[in-house]
Amino acid sequence: MTQKRTIPLSKPHYPADLRKTIAADIESILESGRLMSGPWAKNFEERFAGITERNYAVSLNSCTTALQIALNFAGVSGRGVLVPAGSFITDISAVQFAGGRPVLVDMNPETLALDLGDLARKITPETRAMIWVHLTGAIASDYEAILEFAVRHDLFLIEDASHAHGASIDGRPAGSFGDASCFSFYPTKVLSSGTGGMLTTDNPDIARYAREMRMFGKQEGTGEIIHRGNDWFLDEIRACVGYHHAGVLGEQVAHRRMIAGRYFEALANHPGLRLLDPLPGSKPAWYQYPLFLNAGIDRAAMIEAMKEKYGIEVKGIYKPTHHEEIFRSLDDGTLKVTEEVLDRSLCLPMHAEVSEADADRIAAAVASEIRASLS
Ligand SMILES: Cc1ncc(COP(=O)(O)O)c(C=O)c1O
Known part of the structure; x- marks a missing residue:
């Protein structure tokens, strides 16, 4: 029997004409010698803010970084964070990196998202934030109740939309919900820049904090180091790949x-x-x-x-x-x-x-x- 070709589970796809464009643009990035904080990060951020209908998109080196930045901004240190037990491991480790205490929440089997009954059981006065994940790529049909829960309990809501690039519900795109939304561009994802991430938000303070944190904590304007940051920016080559992939x-x-x-x-x-x-x-x-x-x-x-x-x-x-x-x-x-x-x-x-x-x-x-x- 002749073996049919193997069909992989996932594979990022860059059409042939797009590959040529990307190769030419990477050539010009290398020629320019400008590998960071240049036009490609800006292009990608503008395109992505458009896709998610947000005021701000800040490109980063990963989603785990975006989660950690959002959690730091929320001030979760020493506080509880509600996190789905059914998700990727770094939703939990990011809470711990930020000094928070993850509290695992059970799943609604119909939506694969947070179970509202279990959220209500697990919340306490010391809970500060909650992470909501669109597991496998669909936004939960009870999203309005999830949003309302966060508002009612004054929780900082982080949307992890790493599985949901391009998804929407009732015309509202993934990445447009909550205080901050986080995306991954890891190689298995619907949109990939190799590795990479994005934080989207409508809050100018969160956007500025993310931009400062990705540059070693350097304050915009003064150049003073005011946060314990890192080199968490997305370099120009990966931003170029992400920008073009976002176009398709x-x-x-x-x-x-x-x-x-x-x-x-x-x-x-x-x-x-x-x-x-x-x-x-x-x-x-x-x-x-x-x-x-x-x-x-x-x-x-x-x-x-x-x-x-x-x-x-x-x-x-x-x-x-x-x-x-x-x-x-x-x-x-x-x-x-x-x-x-x-x-x-x-x-x-x-x-x-x-x-x-x-x-x-x-x-x-x-x-x-x-x-x-x-x-
Ligand atoms: C739901 C979810 N959150 C977070 C991550 C972490 O993304 P990154 O590898 O960009 O840090 C992933 C990556 O697989 C993910 O699927």
Whole structure:
């Protein structure tokens, strides 16, 4: 049997004509010798502020940096920060870097976001902030209640939109919510500059603080060092890649939506699994396309079979953060939905190079493996 080409789970895609443009622009950056704080960071920030409909976008070297800056600004040191247990590990470590105390919150299985009941149970008078993550790329349908919770309890709201470049709900883009929003441009992301990050906000004080922190804490205007900062800026080469990739974000997200529609059509009524079914007002970025296997289906065996038999890479969303060695002490025994959802999750390949025929092949392979394990 001839082995079909391997389909990777994720892959940043730069169309051929865009690659040529990027190469020419990088050549001129190198020729100019200006590798930082130049026109490309500014271009990228302006384009990104437009995409997120924010007054300010500050380019940084990573999302973890953006989170830490936002948390520092909020003054979380010695205070509690509500963080989803089902997310990426640095949502927790950034709180600790900023001197805060992460309090893990369980998941709403329908939205994959913070569970409102558990938020209400975990908040205390010493809670200062909350991190809200659009896990896999869809903004939660109960977003208004999440926003209202933060306002009612006077919490500094940080939106981690690292999975949601180009997503929106009711016409409101990801990165436009809360006091500060943070993005990652890590290589697996919908938009990638290699590595990199962005903080978006409407608050001029937060934007200035982020610009000062990324330059060793140097005050704008005086040049005095007034914060304990770092060299957290995004250099010109990566800003150039990010700027150009942001220019094709709309069409790449549209492609992801088309592939997601194809997966949904093929698998929605299939026994043995559950799919996400966003409401009509929600336009996910589909950073990942997750499905959730029924109990009794061996996920590890399925991941192995998809790779060995079909050359298709699949994997779970994340391990629950409190199951990572370093964060085990944060497990208070209340994070059962997160565990159930993440441990049953399986993400299908999702990127600009997945064709319609690939999507059909992937869905057929999944259906066949599930049927085999149910029989
Ligand atoms: C939800 C989320 N938050 C934060 C991060 C950290 O991003 P970075 O690697 O840019 O620091 C990631 C990266 O994978 C992520 O997926």
